[in-house]
Amino acid sequence: MSDTPRSTSPPEDGERLKSDDALMSQIAHDYMKLMGIENTQYIIAWHIDREHPHCHIVFNWVDNDGKTISDKTDFRRNEKACKMLTAK
Secondary structure, eight states: OTTSOOOOOOHHHHHHHHHOHHHHHHHHHHHHHHHTOOSSOEEEEEEOSSSSOEEEEEEOSBOTTSOBOOOTTHHHHHHHHHHHHHHO
């Protein structure tokens, strides 16, 4: 998705993310929580084969209680979550 906002970070953060699996995992989990993606099945895959380490999150839109996870204002929530995590 080319129009998805991405956080940018200084090169030293990229090096840190490449070597710290726990940090990358924590950032992904924090992102999911900020987006309201909880109580559902998910997979987080990160890779470091580019200059910018990043992850992909695939999740089930139907939570463990059978309720649909809302995608209302998804773009705005994503932008806000990315900014918050980048500032952190």
